[in-house]
Amino acid sequence: xxxxxxxxxxxxxxxxxxxxxxxxxxxxxxxxxxxxxxxxxxxxxxxxxxxxxxxxxxxxxxxxxxxxxxxxxxxxxxxxxxxxxxxxxxxxxxxxxxxxxxxxxxxxxxx
Amino acid sequence: xxxxxxxxxxxxxxxxxxxxxxxxxxxxxxxxxxxxxxxxxxxxxxxxxxxxxxxxxxxxxxxxxxxxxxxxxxxxxxxxxxxxxxxxxxxxxxxxxxxxxxxxxxxxxxxxx
Numbered sequence: 001x002x003x004x005x006x007x008x009x010x011x012x013x014x015x016x017x018x019x020x021x022x023x024x025x026x027x028x029x030x031x032x033x034x035x036x037x038x039x040x041x042x043x044x045x046x047x048x049x050x051x052x053x054x055x056x057x058x059x060x061x062x063x064x065x066x067x068x069x070x071x072x073x074x075x076x077x078x079x080x081x082x083x084x085x086x087x088x089x090x091x092x093x094x095x096x097x098x099x100x101x102x103x104x105x106x107x108x109x110x111x
Numbered sequence: 112x113x114x115x116x117x118x119x120x121x122x123x124x125x126x127x128x129x130x131x132x133x134x135x136x137x138x139x140x141x142x143x144x145x146x147x148x149x150x151x152x153x154x155x156x157x158x159x160x161x162x163x164x165x166x167x168x169x170x171x172x173x174x175x176x177x178x179x180x181x182x183x184x185x186x187x188x189x190x191x192x193x194x195x196x197x198x199x200x201x202x203x204x205x206x207x208x209x210x211x212x213x214x215x216x217x218x219x220x221x222x223x224x
Contacts (some may be wrong), residue, residue: 004154033212040120042201043155043214050210058211090154098143098162098205100212102154 003027004103006091012109013081021076021106023091029101031094032074033058034066036087037105043090049074081110113138115204117215125223126194132187132218134202144185145203145212146176155201161185172196197222 004025013019023032030051035043045058047066055066063085065077078085088107092100116135124130136142143162147155159170166178176187185202202215 031210035214040216042115042117042216045211045213048211056210092155099145099157099160100147100155100203102147102156104154105152 004091004093004101006089006103006106008106009104010107012111013078014111015082017081018077018079019081019108020078021089021091021108023074023076023103024072025074025091025093025101026072027093027095027101028071029093029095030071032068033092033094033100034064034074034076035090035092036060037090038087046076046089078108081108083110086110113142113204113206113213115202115213115215117202117218119218120216121219121221123221123223124192127191129190130188130192130196130220132200132202132220134185134187134215136183136185136202136204136213138183138204138206140206143205144176144178145205146170146174146185146187147201147203149199149201149217151198158187158200192220192222194222194224196220 007022033048034046049055049068052071067075091103114137145160146158149155161168161178169175199217199219205212
């Protein structure tokens with residue numbers, strides 16, 4: 001089925017470990033986004049990309065890095081995980097009509 | 112930066128009753144407005160959007176919203192809710208270039224039998 005696929009769906013890390021979340025979309029969308037969702041805070045934009053090879057910072061970029069080497073993939077990296085990065089991470093891509101299409105989320109726990 | 116305010120964090124309502132979920136935004140320029148719904152352990156799905164034209168927008172599952180420019184509001188309504196409408200609802204705003212989207216903190220709708 002067409003859509004946005006996030007891997008892994010669950011991950012537990014120890015403080016200081018690194019990891020990468022992968023987002024893949026098969027809708028040929030130019031724009032892709034990484035958000036984090038925390039209780040009572042809605043969704044906050046971490047980084048976004050307006051096309052292959054380009055990335056930009058969002059509201060809460062510190063502690064994260066991203067790459068968009070291929071149009072269909074948008075990677076979110078944590079170089080040295082901290083407990084404050086415990087969250088649910090959502091990837092989304094954007095239709096030309098404006099709305100976002102979200103993945104099912106990746107739940108990350110940092111101990 | 113834009114801000115989106117959803118004043119009600121939780122809204123309890125009985126089945127078949129009407130409901131209104133409130134959303135206000137701050138912007139001095141034209142914006143595009145969206146409502147998304149999130150069911151437990153799922154991603155967000157688009158309910159409806161306002162880009163231009165009629166200020167009353169109809170969406171999926173019987174929801175509708177009205178854009179009020181003077182009050183900078185985009186409240187979501189449904190005349191008769193169902194148990195299956197229990198979910199969290201998010202209002203979102205985007206500026207004219209669609210680069211970024213700003214989300215409210217969400218409203219949890221709890222429909223009781």
